[in-house]
Every structure is written in C-alpha cells, then in structure tokens.
Amino acid sequence: MIQSKNMIKTIGDKMILKGISLEIDGGESVAVLGPNGAGKSTWLKITAGLLKPTEGELFIAGKSFKKDHLNLKQLIGYLGHQSFLYDHYTPVENLTFFAKLYHLPDPGDKIHRLLDEVGLSFFKHEPVRSFSRGMIQRLAIARAILHDPEILLLDEPHTGLDQQAVQILNQVIQRKKKEGVTVVMATHDFPQVMSVCDRAVIIKAGRVKDDVSLQQKTADWLYDHYERQAVQ
Amino acid sequence: MKRILMPALAIAGKDLYSEWKTKQVVTTMLIFSGLVIVTFSFAFDPSNQAVRALIPGMIWMITIFAGILGLNRSFVSEQRNDHIHGFIVAPIDPASIFLGKFIANFVFVAAVQMIAIPLLFVLFDFRALTGASILYLTGVVFLGTFGFITVGTFLAALSANSKSSEMLLPILLLPIATPIIIAAVQATKIVLIDLEAISGAMSWMQLIFVYDLLFFVAGLILFEYVLEV
Numbered sequence: 001m002i003q004s005k006n007m008i009k010t011i012g013d014k015m016i017l018k019g020i021s022l023e024i025d026g027g028e029s030v031a032v033l034g035p036n037g038a039g040k041s042t043w044l045k046i047t048a049g050l051l052k053p054t055e056g057e058l059f060i061a062g063k064s065f066k067k068d069h070l071n072l073k074q075l076i077g078y079l080g081h082q083s084f085l086y087d088h089y090t091p092v093e094n095l096t097f098f099a100k101l102y103h104l105p106d107p108g109d110k111i112h113r114l115l116d117e118v119g120l121s122f123f124k125h126e127p128v129r130s131f132s133r134g135m136i137q138r139l140a141i142a143r144a145i146l147h148d149p150e151i152l153l154l155d156e157p158h159t160g161l162d163q164q165a166v167q168i169l170n171q172v173i174q175r176k177k178k179e180g181v182t183v184v185m186a187t188h189d190f191p192q193v194m195s196v197c198d199r200a201v202i203i204k205a206g207r208v209k210d211d212v213s214l215q216q217k218t219a220d221w222l223y224d225h226y227e228r229q230a231v232q
Numbered sequence: 233m234k235r236i237l238m239p240a241l242a243i244a245g246k247d248l249y250s251e252w253k254t255k256q257v258v259t260t261m262l263i264f265s266g267l268v269i270v271t272f273s274f275a276f277d278p279s280n281q282a283v284r285a286l287i288p289g290m291i292w293m294i295t296i297f298a299g300i301l302g303l304n305r306s307f308v309s310e311q312r313n314d315h316i317h318g319f320i321v322a323p324i325d326p327a328s329i330f331l332g333k334f335i336a337n338f339v340f341v342a343a344v345q346m347i348a349i350p351l352l353f354v355l356f357d358f359r360a361l362t363g364a365s366i367l368y369l370t371g372v373v374f375l376g377t378f379g380f381i382t383v384g385t386f387l388a389a390l391s392a393n394s395k396s397s398e399m400l401l402p403i404l405l406l407p408i409a410t411p412i413i414i415a416a417v418q419a420t421k422i423v424l425i426d427l428e429a430i431s432g433a434m435s436w437m438q439l440i441f442v443y444d445l446l447f448f449v450a451g452l453i454l455f456e457y458v459l460e461v
Contacts, residue, residue: 048321052460070235073323084318086246088253100242101322 001026001151001182002047007056009042016042018206019056026061026150029173029183031193031214033226034203040186041081041155043203047184048078048153060151074102077149079157083140087129091120091139094128095146102147114142119168134165141172152176154185158192170195190226194219202229236331239324243332247306248339257305258340261298265348268294273355287356288420292413294348295341295377296406302340303384304401306333307392316392320459330455334385334448341377349373360424368423368433375437376416379444383409386451389458415439 002024009017017039024030032040045051047058049069058065060072085094092111099107115121118138128136137160144152152173158166173183173196187193193200194214200222202210210229214222251257272290276283310316319329353361361369384405391400419436422429 050317050320070323070325073321076321078321080314080317082314082317084313084315086250086315087312088250093249097242097246098318098322101239101319101324103238103323 001028001061002184003057003059004043004047005057005059007043007046007053007058009039009046009051010054016206017046017053017056020203020206020208022201022208022211024182024184026182027177027180028199029177029197030185031197031200032184032186032203033188033193033200034186034209038203039206040203044078044153044155044184044186045080048076048080049073050078050080074147075150076153077144077147077151078153078155079140079144080155083136084143085128085136085139088127090127091115091124091142094139095143098143098146104147107146110146111142114146115139117168117172118142119164133160134162137161138165138168141169145172145176149181151182151184154183154187156187156189157185158187158189166192190219190223194222200226202226204229236325236328239322239328240331240335243319243329244335244339247333247336250309251336251340257302258343261301261340261344262347264301265294265298265344266351268297269348269352269355278355278357283356284358284360284425285421287352287358288417288424290352291345291349291373291420292376292417294352295345295373295380296409296413298344298348299337299341299377299380299384300402300405302337303381303388303405304398306337306385306388308397311392316459326456326459327452329459330385330389330451333389334381334451337385337388338377338381341381345373345377358424362427365423365427368427368430369420372416372419372423372433372437372440375440375444376412376419379412379440379447380409380416382444382447382451383412386447386455386458389455412440412443415443 004020004022007017007020008015020039020043032043034040042051046053049065060075063072065072089097095111095114096107099111112121115124118141120135120138123131123135128139131139137157157169161169170192177183183196185197198214200212200214201208212225268290272286276286307316387404387408388401391397391404394400415436419433419440422433
C-alpha cells in the first residue's frame with residue numbers, strides 16, 4: 001500500500017532522512033518508533049503530501065505519489081501535531097468544511113455519526129475554542145477519518161490525551177483496522193503501540209534501524225528491543 | 233475546472249462565514265476608510281472645485297490601504313492551527329486555494345468600496361455623476377480591484393511565513409501593483425471629471441485588463457510553489 005524508496009529529505013544543511021526504504025502492506029498497522037529528531041514525523045509528512053522529498057520516490061497503492069498526488073491524497077487521512085481545525089467554528093461546521101475539501105456529497109449524516117463515535121455529539125454546536133486538548137484531538141480524529149481513507153497516518157496521536165480520549169482513539173483505530181485500513185503511527189507510547197500495532201519500524205538518525213513484527217510480543221520486550229536499537 | 237472551482241468556493245465560503253461570525257477584517261477596513269474620508273473632508277473644502285480632483289486618488293488610496301489590512305490577515309489567520317497544512321494534505325489543486333482566497337479578499341474589498349465610495353461622494357458633495365459615469369466607474373473599480381487583489385493574494389501567501397509579514401507585504405506589493413494603481417487612478421479621473429475623453433480611460437482599462445489576466449493566470453499556475461515547504 002505504501003512504498004517508500006530510498007527517501008532522502010534535506011532541510012537547509014541538515015539531512016533529516018538518509019534513504020528511508022519501507023514497504024507497508026494494505027491493512028497493516030505499523031508503529032514508527034525512534035528518538036526525537038530521528039525523522040519519524042518528516043517521513044510521515046512526506047507520505048501525507050505535506051513535504052516533498054529531496055530524493056527518492058513514494059508509491060501509494062502502486063501509483064507514483066509525485067505523478068498522481070491529487071487522487072492519492074483522497075486515500076490518506078493525516079492527523080498531525082496540529083488539529084487543522086478552526087477555533088471559531090463548531091465541530092459540525094469544521095467537518096462540513098473539510099467534507100467539501102474532500103469532495104464528499106451530503107456529509108450531514110456521516111458527520112453526526114462520527115461526532116457520536118468520538119463522543120462529541122453533545123458539543124457539536126459549541127465553538128471549538130471552548131474545547132479541551134482531548135476534545136480537540138477527538139475532533140481532529142473525526143476530521144482525519146471523515147472521507148473514509150484507506151491509509152491513516154497518525155503523528156503522536158495519544159500525546160496529551162486523557163484516559164477516555166485514549167480509549168476512544170484506540171476504538172476508532174481498531175475499527176479502521178477491521179475495515180482493512182492501513183494504519184501508520186509515529187509515537188513514543190509503547191503500551192498504545194502494543195494495543196494497536198502489528199509491526200514496529202525503528203528509525204534512528206534518518207535511517208531504518210530495525211523492522212520487527214509485534215505478534216506475541218510484550219511491551220517490555222519492545223521497550224528492551226527499542227533501547228538496544230535506538231538508544232544505545 | 234470543477235475540481236478547482238468547488239474547493240475554491242468552499243475556501244471562499246469558509247472565509248466569508250468566518251468574517252460573518254467574527255467581523256474582524258471588514259470592520260477594521262471600514263473604520264480605516266471612514267477615518268480617511270472624514271479626515272480629508274475636514275482638511276479640504278468640498279465646495280472648492282479643485283478638491284474634486286482628489287476623489288480618484290482617494291478612492292484608490294482607500295482600496296489599497298484597506299485592502300492591505302485584509303490581505304495581511306488572509307493567510308496569517310490560516311497559521312493558527314496549521315490550517316494551511318490542512319489544505320495541502322487535502323486532495324485539492326493549489327490553484328483552488330489561491331482562487332478561494334482571491335474570491336474572499338475581493339468580496340471584502342468590494343464590500344468596503346460599496347460603502348466607502350458613496351460616502352466619499354456625499355462628504356465631498358460630488359454631484360457630477362451620470363448614469364454613464366457610474367457604469368464606467370464600476371468597470372474601472374472592478375478591474376483595478378481585481379488586479380490589486382490578485383497580486384495581493386499571491387504576495388500575502390508568500391509573505392505569511394515571514395516574522396514581519398505585515399511589513400513585508402506592502403514592501404513587496406506596492407512596487408508590483410504600481411502600474412495598476414497609476415492606470416486605475418488615471419481611468420477613474422477621466423470617468424469622474426472628464427467623461428468626454430472616455431477613449432483615454434478605455435486605453436487605461438485595456439492596460440488594467442491585460443495586467444489582471446497576466447497576474448491571475450500566473451497566480452493560478454505558480455501558487456503551488458508558494459505552498460512548498
């Protein structure tokens with residue numbers, strides 16, 4: 001589903017990605033782990049179309065992202081560090097606007113269903129500026145999955161969330177996995193990785209350091225493995 | 233075309249609805265325009281015939297400076313929650329973002345002009361308007377504003393990432409918009425004061441039209457590079 005071939009990204013004099021080659025199959029859920037500044041978010045941003053690689057190629061669903069990026073972006077739902085939401089708009093108004101950007105006809109019912117799912121149906125007519133960090137993140141999740149993407153790219157999605165919001169986010173991710181959506185999550189949160197992901201890719205200093213299956217592994221094993229690969 | 237137009241209308245509609253809710257941009261532009269008109273109407277004697285020669289310049293002064301107030305906010309307001317990144321990851325052509333922002337900025341400035349220009353005529357006791365001069369004036373104001381907002385929208389996006397964007401935009405915009413400002417003031421002067429020399433105004437309007445076309449097409453094509461991070 002996602003093929004990253006020898007991807008290099010240079011910003012100024014600094015080479016952030018030094019040749020990331022990675023293949024992620026359709027329906028897989030993959031955690032991208034690594035210390036701060038390793039290049040996880042940069043790789044995710046390039047995959048979402050937010051940044052252009054300096055060198056290398058990206059293929060989504062077998063098609064070159066460079067050549068067909070407008071159609072391929074329709075397949076991707078991206079949740080970054082910022083929500084992209086408008087503070088003075090209500091959740092319904094925000095999602096209606098994004099539905100138009102994603103060419104969704106008659107999104108009304110879907111918006112109300114999604115707000116129900118992320119637990120914001122009581123606040124759907126309140127302006128977003130009055131929301132807590134957790135509520136904003138839940139609404140941002142609804143924005144990211146509004147157009148039923150086949151690929152969900154999540155950049156540290158659990159950061160700053162309370163327990164309830166973490167549960168809701170994990171439920172949404174699990175449902176998307178069951179629907180066959182490819183989930184890629186850059187994170188430092190090992191327990192959440194174990195509850196959501198089947199595979200972990202460790203990136204260090206712009207390179208893929210390791211790529212392991214998480215089947216029948218524990219969080220402790222992952223933590224020890226990560227310490228050996230990424231920290232030492 | 234529909235693929236560009238529909239998201240553009242969504243973005244323009246979003247900006248117009250935001251303005252309807254917050255009333256930040258147009259209110260500021262109207263206050264500025266009102267202050268300029270009232271100050272000048274007290275500074276100069278409206279009964280003096282020579283003072284009427286100021287009116288074409290004042291129309292464009294209001295348009296330019298009120299326009300810059302709106303243009304400055306146009307993209308800076310999208311930086312709060314990285315909204316502009318929300319546009320980039322969406323499956324929309326970058327030209328849609330330019331077109332949407334252009335439409336919203338044009339509507340804001342047109343709304344200010346619709347209030348400020350009649351107020352200017354009233355306070356300067358300008359009664360020499362005929363049906364023909366109103367028609368030509370509408371044409372000149374439309375073409376001039378179109379060109380100014382086209383260049384302004386493009387440069388506002390370009391300068392939005394700068395720390396001193398509010399200072400950078402006028403520095404970039406005024407030299408590039410000078411041909412259109414000169415042509416618009418000259419055409420407005422002919423239309424309001426010497427309608428018999430309308431052929432002269434038509435030449436200026438042709439110049440503005442070509443400028444509009446060139447910069448509008450360039451904006452649509454080049455906007456992708458403005459968004460590149």
